Amino acid sequence: MHFDEIARASAEVAATSSRLAKVARLADCLAQANAEEVGIAVSYLSGTLPQGTIGVGWAALRSLPPPAAGPTLELLEVDAAASSLAAISGKSSQAARRQELDALFARATEGEQAFLAGLLLGELRQGALEGVMTAAVAKAAGVPVDEVRRATMLSGDLAEVATAAVRDGSPGLARFRLTPLRPLQPMLAQTADGLEHAFVRIRPAAVEWKLDGARIQVHRAGNEVRAFTRNLADITARVPEIAEAVAGLPVEAIVLDGEAIALHPDGRPRPFQETMSRFGSKANVEELRETTPLSAFFFDVLHLDGDDLIDQPARERLAALKERVPQELRVRGIETADPVEAQRFLEEALAHGHEGVMVKSLDAPYEAGRRGLGWLKVKVAYTLDLVVLAAEWGHGRRQGRLSNLHLGARDPETGGFVMLGKTFKGMTDEMLAWQTEHLLALMTDEKGNVVHVRPELVVEIAFDGVQASPRYPAGLALRFARVKGYRPDKRADEADTIDTVRGLHAGA
Numbered sequence: 156m157h158f159d160e161i162a163r164a165s166a167e168v169a170a171t172s173s174r175l176a177k178v179a180r181l182a183d184c185l186a187q188a189n190a191e192e193v194g195i196a197v198s199y200l201s202g203t204l205p206q207g208t209i210g211v212g213w214a215a216l217r218s219l220p221p222p223a224a225g226p227t228l229e230l231l232e233v234d235a236a237a238s239s240l241a242a243i244s245g246k247s248s249q250a251a252r253r254q255e256l257d258a259l260f261a262r263a264t265e266g267e268q269a270f271l272a273g274l275l276l277g278e279l280r281q282g283a284l285e286g287v288m289t290a291a292v293a294k295a296a297g298v299p300v301d302e303v304r305r306a307t308m309l310s311g312d313l314a315e316v317a318t319a320a321v322r323d324g325s326p327g328l329a330r331f332r333l334t335p336l337r338p339l340q341p342m343l344a345q346t347a348d349g350l351e352h353a354f355v356r357i358r359p360a361a362v363e364w365k366l367d368g369a370r371i372q373v374h375r376a377g378n379e380v381r382a383f384t385r386n387l388a389d390i391t392a393r394v395p396e397i398a399e400a401v402a403g404l405p406v407e408a409i410v411l412d413g414e415a416i417a418l419h420p421d422g423r424p425r426p427f428q429e430t431m432s433r434f435g436s437k438a439n440v441e442e443l444r445e446t447t448p449l450s451a452f453f454f455d456v457l458h459l460d461g462d463d464l465i466d467q468p469a470r471e472r473l474a475a476l477k478e479r480v481p482q483e484l485r486v487r488g489i490e491t492a493d494p495v496e497a498q499r500f501l502e503e504a505l506a507h508g509h510e511g512v513m514v515k516s517l518d519a520p521y522e523a524g525r526r527g528l529g530w531l532k533v534k535v536a537y538t539l540d541l542v543v544l545a546a547e548w549g550h551g552r553r554q555g556r557l558s559n560l561h562l563g564a565r566d567p568e569t570g571g572f573v574m575l576g577k578t579f580k581g582m583t584d585e586m587l588a589w590q591t592e593h594l595l596a597l598m599t600d601e602k603g604n605v606v607h608v609r610p611e612l613v614v615e616i617a618f619d620g621v622q623a624s625p626r627y628p629a630g631l632a633l634r635f636a637r638v639k640g641y642r643p644d645k646r647a648d649e650a651d652t653i654d655t656v657r658g659l660h661a662g663a
Contacts, residue, residue, distance in 0.1 A: 156192045159226035162270035181291035190322035194314035195234050202279035209241040211275045222265040296320035306331040308523040311387050333463045335376040335408045338383040340524030347531040353514040359492035364504040365511040367427050368416030369434045369644050373401045376408045384644045397451040413453035423508040428640040454486040465521040539651045543612045548604045556587040557594050564653040573629045573653045581637035613642040621660040
């Protein structure tokens, strides 16, 4: 398959806002790929490299060779070059990487060069989000989209699913199973305007404390236990106390969904940033375990001793959870059809320092990888997970630190981000140092005192409301925005959408 076809498809998808047109163009492109190529094509059109980060920054692409007159690159050749770049290390790595890049870009046309640069820098925003790409894979392979969605849910890898769909069709997709020790995409929640609104949509309901922790998925098969983040990264070595707790359960195999959180001795939550700092640390784990122990609280069970439970209604999964997992390892919850009882339970959660409750349908299956209608989150304070688009150099005490953050909400139509305002409030010295280091690593350019970055870092922002503002593209801005904490456990495509912000403004 010619690499030029991928580059042209990407440009055409970026040029249209029509979901149907995006799906059709992507499907046409994928249909030209064979089973060896289609997984790579899906990754590239989704804006990712199968190899992950390969050490190529914007500085390495500032001076490129002239573009080729016509397309000659094959998709598999580009993939091989990316693997070679990823493998380069050592003292002469910079020169070797430069030589490899020059050889690759010299064979690329102008359009291919632009696509390659965006791909290597992680800056492709052509609107090929997972839902669109899932539909395109199904159309290209001639299989039902629900089969592709389910296989992706179980494997966590759409590129792998696309390969199976093209090679073997529906029978290939049917082979994907929930396998303990292999993570699957978590089910996500929608936001309710309040408890009353939630009970209009779901009643009776399971109502659970909403903990301000880090989402975890813990698997056990025999004596082996693995813990994963919501992004499916293996963090078992960072959370030994959680692995030990699951290893002690009276089961042979289990897959659990829950939260990890750092608590004070009285059971109240520590500041969110302490949880994330401990959760994200790879060094001095045993020392940190003593000073900042993590507690696990599980709210769902997806597999138990050979039986997949994801298609079972929540009431059956909760019954299995209560039977096999002790109370001290479960999120506190009740089942009720009474909004008054739910309100008392919400007030109890707030009194214990938590941020609200989850309201869940007792009849809903586990919709892995989807923001389904079966789960609603009810928070008392307004918070949004937004993406950092840029940051400004600080002054005075913050001299030499990146301080004022430019915040963006995800636009599901374009795949890009819409700026909603700025904030420099709520940052500790430790946070300033952390964000300066990480934002500089993501820098794309610097204009005056503003450093523009790849939109990858997610930050949780507390605010008092949404107001009309002609200063920003969406015509909206957050009132009194302040940083609550970074969310390294979340991807940018999991950030809150501009539609959510508009909804908050409309309901104000």
